[in-house]
Amino acid sequence: MNQWLFEQDAEKALRTATYWTELYPDDIQGHLQLAQLHTARGERKETIVELEVVLELDPSQYDYIRQIGELYARGSDFEKALEYYERYAELLPADYRSFTAIASAHSGLGEHEQARAALERAQVIDPDEGSISLALARLEMDLGDFDGAVRYREQALAASRSPQDRFAVYGFDESLHYRQGRFDELEKDYERRVAAATEFMDPVNMMLNLGGSDLLQYAPEAGREASALRELDRISEQASPPFDRWLAENVERIPQG
Secondary structure, eight states, X not given: OHXXXXXXXXXXXXXXXXXXXXXXXXXXXXXXXXXXXXXXXXXXXXXXXXXXXXXXXXXXXXXXXXXXXXXXXXTTOHHHHHHHHHHHHHHOXXXXXXXXXXXXXXXXXXXXXXXXXXXXXXXXXXXXXXXXXXXHHHHHHHTTOHHHHHHHHHHHHHTXXXXXXXXXXXXXXXXXXXXXXXXXXXXXXXXXXXXXXXTTOXXXXXXXXXXXXXXXXXXXXXXXXXXXXXXXXXXXXXXXXXXXXXXXXXXXXXXXX
16 A cells, blocks of 8 residues: 555556455555545445445444445445445434435435435434435425525535535535526526635635536526636646646637627
8 A cells, every 4th residue: 555655556456455455355544545546446346345345354343334435426326235234224223314314315316215214214313414414305305395495505505514514514505406407596606615715725725616517517508607707717727637637628618709
């Protein structure tokens, strides 16, 4: 692992970690390092294999059960993800994340009522957790109940404890206003996101997170091409390779003229 971190030689690090797990198959840390390397390479199936080995060696490593579920969800295998999330919930029924995870899998399967029930259970466990209210807001938005979405959004904002929380709420605002066709509100939402982001993000992470905002991605529909291009230009001043190329590709997607 150190060879990859300090020499930037991913192939050598992968070989080293593989040899280590072959020599010491019961060493959990070796399998976790190998899982991290597979994750960095985008090798989801291989990551799952290593995490399964960790669970075989130490079944008390509950967090990896949920992590395996997340890996399946990223591959859009929501049924398999649900299997792991439910297993996690059986072991940790007092963890609200057990049920927000279950809700996300149900949403992926189009099972909205089951998703709502899971989120409501999560809210009973931790009524002050704003991310649960925000998840309910997204669910109502997806179902077209914008009034309900706004009510849950207000709960989420009231429960916000950090700039990260506010950043998430303002991102939801962008999505909601885009769905409603309220393009005049997108710039205000975006400005609030930028203000929150500057409190905890470095320039590169700001670029990666804000570059996918609804204001910038849907600028042509909103009639905001000029302002979106100005914002991308401003962000690009802080970009260094390879992020400058990614940014240029985003700029090209916005019609100019």
